[in-house]
Amino acid sequence: MVTASLSSPDPSAVAPRLSLQCEAIATDTSTIRSLDWERSRFDIEFGLRNGTTYNSFLVRGERTALIDTSHAKFRDTWIPLLQEQIDPKAIDVLIVSHTEPDHSGLIGDLIDLKPDIEIVGSKVALQFLKDQVHRPFSSRAVKSGETLDLGTNADSGMHHCIEFLSAPNLHWPDTIFSFDHGTGILYTCDAFGLHYCSDDVFDRDPGAIAPDFRFYYDCLMGPNARSVLQALKRMDGLPEINTIAVGHGPLLRHHLSHWVSDYREWSGQRSKGESYAAVCYLSQYGFSDRISQAIAHGIGKADAQVQLVDLRATDPQELTALIGDAKAVVAPTWPAQPDSELQASIGTLLAALHPKQLVGVYDAFGGNDEPIDAVADQLRSQGQKQAFAPLRIRQLPQGNDYQRCEESGTDLGQLLTKAKTIAAMKSLDGELDKALGRISGGLYVVTASQGEGESSRRSAMVASWVSQASFKPPGLTVAVAKDRAIEALMQVGDRFVLNVLRQDNHQQLLRHFLKRFPPGADRFSGVNVLDNAADGGPVLSEALAYLGCRVEQRMEGPDHWIIYAVVEQGNVSDSDASTAVHHRKVGNHY
């Protein structure tokens, strides 16, 4: 294994820690992994906790293929390391799984080193690439079932024939998977990936990576669950896959069937039922893709179905069907001067809308957008109801903008699932419901905050489903409904504060925190808090006690996450006062 460290691991160093790793993973096949240890939260998707990696692969048959490159930030070391592995002139083909800059950032450099390299990708990927690299290149567009024969490696005797699978929307419109019939490796780039940075090339420790695997699915793949199922069906037609070589995180080999069945199960659950929200975006335009993901993630939290729709890459017939069948449609602001193809798509979108739909709009922040109110007017021209207030973004989107978008999505999701939620509450048997209601608890306010300044996010919720769960180390569980805003800040490794309310003084705090807050609102406005008393969140000045906690595990229940946290610190303000107690009458309310 070659490991090249690019900067000092000194935690006080300002430069982010980047390193490279190069290792053989199968016959004639090696990976170059770019390890980005500290890529911060909200930098790409919303929720990175463990850095990330960008993985590329070299497959050597009679001819040699490179699968994906790396992020431009690795330019100074990735290219020399590649050159140590192979003379770039000897790379015949570059397979581009999709054109997101974290995998395609060094393609231009590669073309400079090997001008006649053949670039293989989906038709859409090759179109996007032209705008990215600004250099001529030779290319071949491929779709499902087509193959690239690399021939037989003279030393190993293995024949490497790559079969392609179209996997649109996973999570980009231009994605292809590549399957090497020689080694049984499927290269999927974003799909099945996770943002997790470690030296482990493979999934040796499934427990360590499972929370990030799930989080990544929820954010990026869940909103395209139908497309995931289609891709899985295509994968079923392949011979046995022994490794999924992902573009982010450890490669999946030791627990492969477990990860694949997770995708099958989660996507199956998310594709049940007909009514869904179509969340449109414009790939490679402003912040439209990231913002649409935040909204879609929020909708999914409320157990509502969602479908991401790329207005640039969806053909008119499919677009008409996806928009026409949706219960709610969310769209970005589009360029004030769209090209003719986009103009046609916008026309198709507007023509497919109907008055019974809820519609929402967000700023794509693309540079020269049509004003958001003008777009909202066009979307509501037939009297459609507003799904949420227009999501205006006035500066480069920050953590709190994504929070507002996610919470708007959750509000919309709750509207879409209202009938289902009411029916579920009514279905409890009367006596059982009363008996369950005899379970009582204390009254608490959970608070959490992350990030600094403009990019900070903070939230709070009233909780009574709280219980001590371990002595050594001291630990507790909180049951957090899946659609709670604060849930986003209670992932494994996150810190939060449990504020214990006083029996003789809790009504005002309860009233305050039980208000319905608009998306992104500061829930602490008007409340006395101590910001630096504990790690993880504000301490309420009027609380009886506080406990500073770190999330250790999350167990998934049907409608709540059972969050187990280790208590790291705590203090009591009045040893004589007692904790507020919450007695209930029925089990189907808190």
Ligand SMILES: Cc1cc2nc3c(=O)[nH]c(=O)nc-3n(C[C@H](O)[C@H](O)[C@H](O)COP(=O)(O)O)c2cc1C
């Ligand atoms: C007495 C009481 C106890 C509650 N306990 C919990 C709880 O343990 N877990 C939870 O997820 N929600 C609980 N809730 C509901 C949330 O506190 C409340 O709906 C929340 O503030 C709304 O936040 P949201 O906008 O993030 O959904 C409780 C509500 C009440 C009235």
